[in-house]
Amino acid sequence: xxxxxxxxxxWMHGKFKCCGYRMTKPREAILDVLAGxxxxxxxxxxxxxxxxxxxxxxxxxxxxxxxxxxxxxxxVKFDFGEGRSKYELADQYSEKGxxxxxxxxxxxxxxxxxxxxxxxxxxxxxxxxxxxxxxxFRITDHLIRFLGICEKCGKK
Amino acid sequence: xxxxxxxxxxWMHGKFKCCGYRMTKPREAILDVLAGxxxxxxxxxxxxxxxxxxxxxxxxxxxxxxxxxxxxxxxVKFDFGEGRSKYELADQYSEKGxxxxxxxxxxxxxxxxxxxxxxxxxxxxxxxxxxxxxxxFRITDHLIRFLGICEKCGKK
DNA sequence: CTCCATATTGGTAATGATTTCCATTAACAA
DNA sequence: TTGTTAATGGAAATCATTACCAATATGGAG
Ligand SMILES: [Mn+2]
Ligand SMILES: [Mn+2]
Ligand SMILES: [Zn+2]
Ligand SMILES: [Zn+2]
Numbered sequence: 001x002x003x004x005x006x007x008x009x010x011w012m013h014g015k016f017k018c019c020g021y022r023m024t025k026p027r028e029a030i031l032d033v034l035a036g037x038x039x040x041x042x043x044x045x046x047x048x049x050x051x052x053x054x055x056x057x058x059x060x061x062x063x064x065x066x067x068x069x070x071x072x073x074x075x076v077k078f079d080f081g082e083g084r085s086k087y088e089l090a091d092q093y094s095e096k097g098x099x100x101x102x103x104x105x106x107x108x109x110x111x112x113x114x115x116x117x118x119x120x121x122x123x124x125x126x127x128x129x130x131x132x133x134x135x136x137f138r139i140t141d142h143l144i145r146f147l148g149i150c151e152k153c154g155k156k
Numbered sequence: 157x158x159x160x161x162x163x164x165x166x167w168m169h170g171k172f173k174c175c176g177y178r179m180t181k182p183r184e185a186i187l188d189v190l191a192g193x194x195x196x197x198x199x200x201x202x203x204x205x206x207x208x209x210x211x212x213x214x215x216x217x218x219x220x221x222x223x224x225x226x227x228x229x230x231x232v233k234f235d236f237g238e239g240r241s242k243y244e245l246a247d248q249y250s251e252k253g254x255x256x257x258x259x260x261x262x263x264x265x266x267x268x269x270x271x272x273x274x275x276x277x278x279x280x281x282x283x284x285x286x287x288x289x290x291x292x293f294r295i296t297d298h299l300i301r302f303l304g305i306c307e308k309c310g311k312k
Numbered sequence: 313c314t315c316c317a318t319a320t321t322g323g324t325a326a327t328g329a330t331t332t333c334c335a336t337t338a339a340c341a342a
Numbered sequence: 343t344t345g346t347t348a349a350t351g352g353a354a355a356t357c358a359t360t361a362c363c364a365a366t367a368t369g370g371a372g
Contacts, residue, residue, distance in 0.1 A: 115283070140305065142300075146298050148295040
């Protein structure tokens, strides 16, 4: 996480100066936590992790900053159906890069995959234009996800 | 909705006898309401609509039955991001058939589309098998959605 | 048709994630 | 160092969804 920290600091500088945002401990910590894991974390997960670095951070602050990070596109918020949102670094700031998810309907395990991106690009190109034209809708993003039963749940 | 009602009754018969479920007014009404609209309704939307037919239905009952209908595959539950779930009849019970959604990030307007299904099938076939193999995951469903700005929101 | 076992209902109270408030603190430009 | 103002964090409020539970209605057996 010290490595992650260094990396994090670098983004911050670039991203914040311009937007008028200030660089604060909680913000740095939130990005560090997300940069230091491959998992999809809930607001509370992040809060608990941040707490270890800065023992009097508020959960409110975590929520507030997560929202802000989502707004400026540094973090992505997902709803996989378990009742609370999960967060991860946006594609361009993550080692994972552009990817989608397999979600187990039973235990909510989430698997990242970035296979078959060539097929995806081909598929998207073939329809995005048609859709935005037909429905007068400016498409800025897409969501592709597969649902089913994970290995562990399948054995029961 | 009288037409919808007739149609609804027919399903009920087939679907319920077997599963051990009983046919009740609220259940009939919920399906009628969903069969009588093209919209994506929240639990409360449905509750208010049902209330007009059966003035002392409980919101709890609506939630309970929506969950049951989702479980047996007659209704589909969606989260478009507005903080409450939306429901619609499952593909095979709806005039809409298999379709996906365009969702406006600004006003949460939802547009159904079923264009380019040929491309979709081609795309899915090319990757579902590979994914389920590689990740030992039994895929039962998929979610394809486009996000962006609707016509109205684009003008502001 | 009547009766019974039990599935279902509907009000109310709990839950639990996320927001709102607001007085206090910290960032950072001058 | 100082002043302006963004940012924080604790507590209270929201709000959709669930859990409870006593009262009721359904559908099959007799
Ligand atoms: Mn991911
Ligand atoms: Mn739809
Ligand atoms: Zn699982
Ligand atoms: Zn819109």
